[in-house]
Amino acid sequence: MCDNLHIHGLKMPESMDEETRSQLCPVVYAVSKLGGKWKLIVVHNLIDGPLRFGELRRAIPDITQRMLTLTLRELEEDGIVNRHVFEVVPPHVEYSLTEVGQGLESVMSSLGDWGRANFAQKRNAVAQTA
């Protein structure tokens, strides 16, 4: 999975800093971009299409306005999310995935498969055995 260094071995130079090293392993780099508490959840909610700020907020009831703003800004900086401002009053701002962000679709779907297979069975465990 790491095609250019042996992260499992002893070959990685320990002198380089974290950011430099993360660029050597695609997985480590990906995790560094998606690591926040809310990033994957926001991406997940944008997979099906653009949403407005308020729509995102309602879709993720536990996120605060502040955290949603911060998360969206970081995703935007990393080229994962697009921010489209409609110049009207009242303001209308739409968020969507960039091409890079849409590339996460298979990540999200395998994550969903895993969650469904391993944890979400409680809902219908009875139904299946009945």
Next chain:
Amino acid sequence: MCDNLHIHGLKMPESMDEETRSQLCPVVYAVSKLGGKWKLIVVHNLIDGPLRFGELRRAIPDITQRMLTLTLRELEEDGIVNRHVFEVVPPHVEYSLTEVGQGLESVMSSLGDWGRANFAQKRNAVAQTA
């Protein structure tokens, strides 16, 4: 992706707490299990097979002993990682993925694909155009 509720709509009952709600969406649930700063990195390093505590520590140079211990304990609690203690001196403890943990392989590989495609090009961008 959420087959049992409309997370994009207004249908989600806002009264339930976060844990209850997370179980309604496989993606949200998965993220809640893998959300920590180090969890995916540790899983990533165990994909190819069991590793000892010290091997993991060397494979993840930026993690502290303490965080590695905490991360492994949580992964163990969640049934993602197995802990196998060899009763010898000096101590020998091996960590491996459970079946549930191995189910994350496609997640890790699509994460790696995404990282490789979008961020890790800096290394050989020149080589490709040359």
Next chain:
DNA sequence: CTGAATCCCTTTTGATACTG
């Protein structure tokens, strides 16, 4: 409606020292 700014608290993480 969207979001910036402030204040303040909680959780997470790191450094260090110690142990079977």
Next chain:
DNA sequence: CAGTATCAAAAGGGATTCAG
């Protein structure tokens, strides 16, 4: 080797207020 304990620092996050 594989941890645990303790303390301190930092990051994360919430509540509220204000603004275009």
